[in-house]
Amino acid sequence: MSADTSPAFYNGDVAKLLKYLSSPELLSVGEGSMLKQIISVLMDPSTFWVQFVEAFSQSELDESGKFGFAWLCYHSILFLPHSKTTPMRSKMNSKGFMDLLMGAKTLETRNIALQINHCLENASISTSLTGEPTPGGRHDNDFADFRKISIVPTADEIRSTLPITTVSSSHLYEGTKEQRMAAYLENQFRLLREDMLSEIREGIQLASERSKYRTLVLNNLRLADIHYKHAYEGRRAVQWAVVFEYPAGLRPLRNIKEQGERKEWLQNNRNFLRHLSTFCLYVEDELVALTTIERDEDLLAAWPCRVVVHIEGSASIARALVKLKVSDRIKLVQVNSSIFAYQPILCALQQMVDIPHARELLFWTSGMEPRTSNSLHPLVANLRGKPGVARKAVLSVGSSKLKEVVLDKSQVSSLHMGLTQTVSLIQGPPGMCDELSPPALSNTIL
Amino acid sequence: MIRLGGKFTERTRPFSLQTIQSDSPSLLHLGYDPSVWSLRQTLERLDQDLCKVRKRYSKINPSHGAIMQYLRSNGKAYYDAFTLPSLDGEVVTKKGKKLGPYFLLNNWMRGWGPGPLKDHAVVKNAADIWSMRPHLRHAKLTEWKEAIVRSHVASIVNIVSRYNDIQSQLEAKESRGISRLLQSKRIIACTTTAAAKYRDQIKGSSPSVLLVEEAGEILESHILTALSPSIQKLILVGDHK
Numbered sequence: 001m002s003a004d005t006s007p008a009f010y011n012g013d014v015a016k017l018l019k020y021l022s023s024p025e026l027l028s029v030g031e032g033s034m035l036k037q038i039i040s041v042l043m044d045p046s047t048f049w050v051q052f053v054e055a056f057s058q059s060e061l062d063e064s065g066k067f068g069f070a071w072l073c074y075h076s077i078l079f080l081p082h083s084k085t086t087p088m089r090s091k092m093n094s095k096g097f098m099d100l101l102m103g104a105k106t107l108e109t110r111n112i113a114l115q116i117n118h119c120l121e122n123a124s125i126s127t128s129l130t131g132e133p134t135p136g137g138r139h140d141n142d143f144a145d146f147r148k149i150s151i152v153p154t155a156d157e158i159r160s161t162l163p164i165t166t167v168s169s170s171h172l173y174e175g176t177k178e179q180r181m182a183a184y185l186e187n188q189f190r191l192l193r194e195d196m197l198s199e200i201r202e203g204i205q206l207a208s209e210r211s212k213y214r215t216l217v218l219n220n221l222r223l224a225d226i227h228y229k230h231a232y233e234g235r236r237a238v239q240w241a242v243v244f245e246y247p248a249g250l251r252p253l254r255n256i257k258e259q260g261e262r263k264e265w266l267q268n269n270r271n272f273l274r275h276l277s278t279f280c281l282y283v284e285d286e287l288v289a290l291t292t293i294e295r296d297e298d299l300l301a302a303w304p305c306r307v308v309v310h311i312e313g314s315a316s317i318a319r320a321l322v323k324l325k326v327s328d329r330i331k332l333v334q335v336n337s338s339i340f341a342y343q344p345i346l347c348a349l350q351q352m353v354d355i356p357h358a359r360e361l362l363f364w365t366s367g368m369e370p371r372t373s374n375s376l377h378p379l380v381a382n383l384r385g386k387p388g389v390a391r392k393a394v395l396s397v398g399s400s401k402l403k404e405v406v407l408d409k410s411q412v413s414s415l416h417m418g419l420t421q422t423v424s425l426i427q428g429p430p431g432m433c434d435e436l437s438p439p440a441l442s443n444t445i446l
Numbered sequence: 447m448i449r450l451g452g453k454f455t456e457r458t459r460p461f462s463l464q465t466i467q468s469d470s471p472s473l474l475h476l477g478y479d480p481s482v483w484s485l486r487q488t489l490e491r492l493d494q495d496l497c498k499v500r501k502r503y504s505k506i507n508p509s510h511g512a513i514m515q516y517l518r519s520n521g522k523a524y525y526d527a528f529t530l531p532s533l534d535g536e537v538v539t540k541k542g543k544k545l546g547p548y549f550l551l552n553n554w555m556r557g558w559g560p561g562p563l564k565d566h567a568v569v570k571n572a573a574d575i576w577s578m579r580p581h582l583r584h585a586k587l588t589e590w591k592e593a594i595v596r597s598h599v600a601s602i603v604n605i606v607s608r609y610n611d612i613q614s615q616l617e618a619k620e621s622r623g624i625s626r627l628l629q630s631k632r633i634i635a636c637t638t639t640a641a642a643k644y645r646d647q648i649k650g651s652s653p654s655v656l657l658v659e660e661a662g663e664i665l666e667s668h669i670l671t672a673l674s675p676s677i678q679k680l681i682l683v684g685d686h687k
Binding site for chain 1: 493542574582588665677
């Protein structure tokens with residue numbers, strides 16, 4: 001192995017060997033012990049490794065060579081004992097090394113690079129290789145701490161086909177109350193985010209399949225400015241955005257000569273290039289980032305037309321700025337799903353530290369007594385005394401328009417429960433619940 | 447009563463926040479606030495930084511010189527292959543011009559061969575580099591250019607993050623007008639998305655009862671985010687089927 005040190009060798013035979021070794025089936029043989037042996041042999045004596053590293057830092061490896069190299073690095077850290085990998089890890093921690101690896105063209109190599117980074121950050125090494133997937137390091141927006149996850153997905157994340165990690169059920173049902181609450185919050189976040197991601201992935205898939213006139217695609221854009229400054233004083237400042245020039249012009253506006261009329265058309269057709277709708281930014285046919293539209297009608301109606309988009313998340317912003325500088329073919333493709341519907345809730349979940357009424361909502365066991373609050377005592381007493389008839393008197397408080405209705409016993413008791421307990425669940429067939437209880441309850445509470 | 451949320455009917459229009467925002471914006475105005483002023487100052491400064499940075503960005507040009515410099519530390523074999531050997535002036539291009547310092551790199555980039563230098567030792571030693579197919583050359587080139595640009599972009603991303611951060615803080619301050627408006631209302635009606643979007647403002651008005659309709663259709667996380675600590679009663683009404 002150490003005899004030949006030419007790049008061709010690394011990129012050819014070595015790459016093939018490592019690619020073969022990276023297949024998942026080999027990993028499971030003897031719980032990884034076979035692979036461990038192979039790697040030990042490869043790495044010791046270290047001449048092969050040293051030459052390989054040299055070839056890598058001198059840019060002599062092509063994509064398959066890089067993948068092999070990354071794979072070998074990662075699995076050496078995993079399999080070999082801590083002491084043996086110290087020189088290797090210090091080399092990896094050195095400046096520029098990880099950047100070079102993370103700048104690789106193929107997604108798989110980048111993913112491995114992130115996993116290496118993740119390992120290097122945590123001093124302890126994950127031992128559950130064949131166990132359930134653990135969050136962290138699988139793509140550039142995967143973190144063990146869900147609060148670090150950027151809500152707007154990155155391009156690599158969208159393309160990742162790895163399964164979602166959810167919190168294991170042991171964390172949800174065992175442990176202290178605080179731990180269970182934290183696990184619950186995290187799980188809610190991850191599940192909701194996966195909903196959003198699959199909607200986006202589906203949207204992108206549809207956009208690539210259907211005929212072009214159905215999906216709005218803006219081709220051959222040119223980067224005009226990396227800082228959007230709104231033109232007029234009256235406009236409120238917004239988050240950072242990038243301006244693209246669209247020489248071809250928006251299709252519905254192509255026949256309208258007068259700029260004022262074009263602006264008017266845009267104002268009357270708000271659903272075209274709707275404000276805050278989601279567009280995918282592609283550079284040289286590679287998905288770079290998800291963007292949201294900032295609908296500036298003056299710029300859109302101008303000639304040449306200018307499109308303003310927001311890019312969120314430092315990983316995506318960095319990536320976009322690099323790619324836009326280096327390559328030329330830029331396009332924006334509309335995706336039907338909207339991030340903004342999910343965003344406030346995901347944000348709120350990240351900010352929450354405590355769950356009110358956790359006792360009833362999370363930790364309920366049979367036999368527990370529901371807590372009551374005393375604020376509406378007089379009304380309650382009134383209700384309890386005379387079912388049915390009493391309803392009339394109570395409802396007429398507050399609004400004269402409300403019809404006077406007579407409730408049956410179950411409705412009265414549910415009303416009673418709603419008024420007394422801190423947390424109550426009222427369920428029943430349609431019609432019975434929705435028309436009566438909410439307005440009735442809110443009226444009586446007021 | 448006030449209604450937060452996108453859509454409204456004719457009947458609910460007078461209660462909608464959007465209507466209030468457009469018809470009587472004075473209700474939302476809070477008056478002078480020193481912290482807002484200082485945030486605006488910071489934003490101004492960052493805005494100017496971004497203007498300077500935009501010039502710098504447009505000037506970033508991974509030129510031949512920049513690439514050679516990059517290759518000197520990150521791609522020695524390539525650097526050696528493209529460094530023009532010292533000639534005695536007898537070698538010229540087809541058109542008779544003298545060879546520039548980046549002649550070899552330029553030819554390689556364009557997918558051509560080494561031209562008049564093809565029998566030179568420098569070229570012969572790098573036979574595998576010169577035999578690379580065009581698409582591979584293009585890939586390598588993109589890789590180097592991206593690495594060069596990436597080092598410049600890091601500082602830009604930093605300024606952008608701070609800009610966005612201050613902008614969010616300002617938006618939060620400005621929405622306190624909404625908070626005060628909500629405090630004056632007895633009922634706040636909203637969609638689950640609006641409840642999450644205006645979470646802090648609703649929390650500021652300390653609601654004591656949360657009444658949820660069609661609870662069977664709503665996701666858990668939506669209800670969770672609508673719960674504020676001041677809520678004493680949570681009532682979920684719905685169809686469990």
